[in-house]
Amino acid sequence: MAEYALAVRARRAVTPDGVRPVTVGVRDGRITALAGLEQALDAAVTEELPDTEVLLPGLVDTHVHVNEPGRADWEGFATATRAAAAGGVTTLIDMPLNSLPPTTTAAALRLKQAAAAPAAWVDAGFWGGAVPGNLADLAGLHDAGVFGFKAFLIDSGVPEFGWLDAARLDAVLAETARLGALLIVHAEDPGVVGAAPGPSGRRYAGFLASRPPAAEEAAIAHLLAAAGRHGARVHILHLASAGALPLIATARAGGARVSVETCPHYLTFCAEDVPDGATEFKCCPPIRESEHRDGLWAGLADGLIDVVVSDHSPCPPALKQRETGDFGAAWGGISSLQLGLPAVWTQARARGHGLPDVVRWMAAGPAALAGLPGKGALAPGCDADLVAFDDGASFKVDPARLRHRHPVTPYAGQTLTGVVRRTWLRGREPGETPSGELLRRP
Ligand SMILES: [Zn+2]
Helix, strand or coil, rough: CCCEEEEEEEEEEEECCEEEEEEEEEEECEEEEEEEECCCCCEEEEEECCCCEEECCEEEEECCCCCCCCCCCCCCHHHHHHHHHHCCEEEECCCCCCCCCCCCHHEEEEEHHHHHHHCCCCCCEEEEECCCCCCHHHHHHHHHCCCEEEEEEECCCCCCCCCCCCCHHHHHHHHHHHHHHHHHEEECCCCHHHHHCCCCCHHHHHHHCCCHHHHHHHHHHHHHHHHHHHHHHECCCCHHHHHHHHHHHHHHCCCEEEEEEEHHHHCCCCCHHCCCCCHHHHCCCCCCCCCHHHHHHHHHHHHCCCEEECCECCCCCHHCCCCCCCCCCCCEEEECCCHHHHHHHHHHHHHHCCCCHHHHHHHHHHHHHHHCCCEEEECCCCCCEEEEEEEEEEEEECCCHHCCCCCCCCCCEEEEEEEEEEECCCCCCCCCCCCCCCCCCC
């Protein structure tokens, strides 16, 4: 019998030590050898990547709304995980809201796991939710293996997932600190948003004004102060305002345990270019002006922003209100699970970043955030989650080729650089049946 089930030879591979030629040896779904290209491994199957392709570790997307069970007409495990695999994402962590029930109790987590188990084409784990009234459920969810807890500091957009006022946030932080759990937070301040003009109508500028940068900055300041009182570890979701970065830098310099993410759409688009009525661009917090986009790139460059994840948050097309184009009435959420890698690579490359940066932001970083030591790196001992990426090829986004349940996307018609040619999950390319595993916090 061959020593390895699979060997993948690549002239360029992004490893923790940089880009180099490798032969990856895979046994029992794990990378067990990372040899030079000159070394021939005794493998049952040997794959040789063409020179146009670079081998990457499978991406880890810690911010995905799958919405099943309960709102499977919005998205679902089968469609979301197929889209993920097609986009080079081999691990996703599902958000606790927009499914029914939301993942706020251990019983609800079991329903999620039951929905995901037969349908997951990539590995999938789960965040729990921290909402008013479920403080006593957090320990049980933690024991059941959620990767941490998500909370909102403002209306979440769905009635069954409430938000935390100051007193409740304090109580939740005391509990997550006690459990040693991570709290991930949608940080916009309801007072600031409440005082801003409402978002109704087709004008993007009107929507933008309804959720100003000050809302993010106030909520982040409030969160950092509260987390500091408890010594709690927190993560700021989907940062859109570059104005909050100095706050975060100061908190970190003072020893705060805080990490930060942003998303492909904040790094790609800017408010100046969003047409009125184009509700496929609506998300919360909103896509802001180009100075924020530049500031977020600077935050990535200097390490203040740790990860880039999709915040894939689809809905049925009717809820996007494309006929009226009313930003007040439309659902806020952008679908990009399948497009995150080329979207980010397109911009990163133009701004002088390399693939090791993209791998740090979209694979190693999210794996570290969730606490998944076996994911996100081409290294011995890690799962053999591999992506063959043609980093020089470009394509025009055709919504019909997306495997998301609904093809609505602001990327439609955009030319992106980078094509995912092949994906292996634990050493296997997708077969006839889903082979993703459900993940629990180790
Ligand atoms: Zn989200």
